[in-house]
Amino acid sequence: MAALIEIERLTKRFGAFTAVDDVSFTVARGEVVGFLGPNGAGKSTTMKMLSGFVTPTAGTARICGKDVVDDPVAAKRSLGYLPEGAPTYPEMTVTGFLDFVARIRGYRGIERKERVEDAIDLTQLEGVRLQPIETLSKGFKRRVGLAQALLHDPPVLVLDEPTDGLDPNQKHEVRQLIRRMAPEKAILISTHILEEVEAVCTRAIIIAGGKVLADDKPSALTPTDKTLEEVFRELTVPAQPEAA
Template identity: 90%
Template sequence: MAALIEIERLTKRFGAFTAVDDVSFSVDRGEVVGFLGPNGAGKSTTMKMLAGFVTPSAGTARICGKDVVDDPVAAKRSLGYLPEGAPTYPEMTVTAFLKFVARIRGYRGIEAGERVEDAMDLTQLQGVRLQPIETLSKGFKRRVGLAQALLHDPPVLVLDEPTDGLDPNQKHEVRELIRRMAPDKAILISTHILEEVDAVCTRAIIIAHGKVLADSPPSALAKPGKSLEQVFRDLTARPAEAA
């Protein structure tokens, strides 16, 4: 059976600058893959191409077998995407925004209401359900973004910094949620928090200068006498020519 996420020789150029350079990897159901790299490494650009928000210069990406360029609507039906910054409509209340997302996803009536309630329960938003999103803290805004990604129970999740802005308790709750969902989904998480990789990820992909430098279970990346953090620093500190 094909992987739920397939990325083949994905490349993105902005003029003379190559942001993502011939990247290939796949993610199977049951895998949680940590996508690691310093700022400007190409993580978010890769995720935006996978989510259909940026068109690749070369290569291809598929979600559940559907090409994100040739069949974008079908690909997005199977995708829950939490982008960097989690843009929303700030004047809407949490409930109104999630109902709007449910309608876009094609849900109506009782089913739409149930989807919204389930998403709020998963992300613990019931206490702020009637507040305008613009009045929420950064952590709650992040949870609203996560709720919209989970609302249609997709088989693929692409999460860009899912715990950004959360306090330690909220980070623990989101990590536990990811663990619970993991057996039934393929999950790709961009993060700069290495403890998060150890906590929830079955694999870690390290990218720098637009190229994949390592792809292994977190425990296999650590060398004798070196932590994952030290290995990450060693790999990503290399100049672009060496990478």
Template identity: 80%
Template sequence: MTALIEIERLSKRFGAFVAVDQVSFQVAKGEVLGFLGPNGAGKSTTMRMLAGFMAPTSGTARICGHDVQDSPVQAKRNLGYLPEGAPTYPEMTVEGFLAFCARVRGYDGRALARRVEGAIALAQLEGVRLQPVETLSKGFKRRVGLAQALLHDPPVLVLDEPTDGLDPNQKHEVRELIRRMAPEKAIVISTHILEEVSAICTRAIIIARGRVVADDTPAGLAARGASLDAVFRGLTLGDAA
């Protein structure tokens, strides 16, 4: 097993506040890592540093062996990233937006059309392809963001709350999609929903106040207490007390 994501003692300080404190982990091909934690625990900050958007105060991250600080463009080429809140350009159509992402990624002509088609099919956006993104519901916007992350079939996927705002059917679809892609990729998803972790993740990391407090399989975590819920509360609240 080769680690496609390597995070080494990653830290981020905002003034005196330590948002992420010496976080280290690796994710290998075939793994789906659930990144759990209460709001403000440092999940999004860690993912932003991994995606090369935020510069770490210390430590580093590598994607497919490329350091996100030293060779950011190569690292980003191997990464599909869904930022928190799935931001998209509101005035663009779904197709136009995906074509823009494909063009930045170096596709053109028929290859570009094929990539856009593929992403639209994967995220089930056929019905809204010519609509401006601003006219879409929250669930569709999230799927546009997801389509953008999957467009180039990257070996590494980092998805910040991919199922937030989706209805139960769409959640199920997205989980199925992640499960189908899992054998070929290294995937990190952050979530608040604990059942999601038992449903699709092969491994879970719980982070609280910027530190990793647990790194185990979902079954292993659940076995530590009465339920996954109870274990999560115990780890994250116990730390705060």
């Protein structure tokens, strides 16, 4: 199956610091890949390079075959991106913001209205659609960010902590939505919630120090005598030196 996300030897340096170090992986249609790692592991930087917000120092990233540096507009047409923090225009209402996103995406007339309504329905924002975004809770703001990522029904989704700030019921609803969309999309999810990986992901990539340490099905990463959390800790927590 052809990969919709292709990352080859991706590297990002900030001065002497290497945030992402020679990372390679692919994500095919129908895969939901959990991107795991401790704080500072390089997850968000990798996603920012894939989405075109940060330029790689070396390596390549492609979305649906389009290079994010050489052909950024074509790549972004196929991408729905939920960044860390999901920045929006806080003074806009939910509907006003999504309508703005739809216009930026090139939708007009009835199709624009339908795209906005579908995004509101998918993310269950009907009850707050006329509220200014700045008045919303953190969980609702996160759902507005998710709505803008889904609005144009892209084949590729890159979601940075999609359930951050959501209550347990909202987390369950978003995970169900991801499962429903999964067969038709390639989805990359950055998360620190290991339960989320086991609930929705078909693969798990563990990264630390900017390097990929593991890439396999969650079940393959967890022998019968260990949990995913134990495997994660063994891979990402530096070993303590033995006492002399």
